[in-house]
Amino acid sequence: YLSGASLSSQWGLPDLGVLTLNDLVEAARRILLVSHLPLIVDVDNGWNHPLLLERGGRELKQVGVYAAQIEDQAGVKRCGHLTIKE
Numbered sequence: 546y547l548s549g550a551s552l553s554s555q556w557g558l559p560d561l562g563v564l565t566l567n568d569l570v571e572a573a574r575r576i577l578l579v580s581h582l583p584l585i586v587d588v589d590n591g592w593n594h595p596l597l598l599e600r601g602g603r604e605l606k607q608v609g610v611y612a613a614q615i616e617d618q619a620g621v622k623r624c625g626h627l628t629i630k631e
Contacts, residue, residue: 547573548587566592566601574608583611590616 591598
């Protein structure tokens with residue numbers, strides 16, 4: 546499982562949607578280079594746009610991701626541990 550929080554923390558960043566689609570796809574690709582286990586990726590709220598969510602799904606599938614988890618947050622992505630979110 547590749548979570549947004551774990552990837553953000555590797556970069557020393559808060560889990561507030563700072564990382565890009567490219568950052569996530571590259572991290573998934575690197576994990577799958579060394580593991581053949583099914584990888585599930587947290588795509589947060591899909592970068593707040595349906596076209597980016599579609600592109601993300603396509604690119605993650607191309608690198609071999611097994612499944613994606615999509616959060617149903619409204620507006621700007623907030624970490625699930627924070628209280629200020631919808």
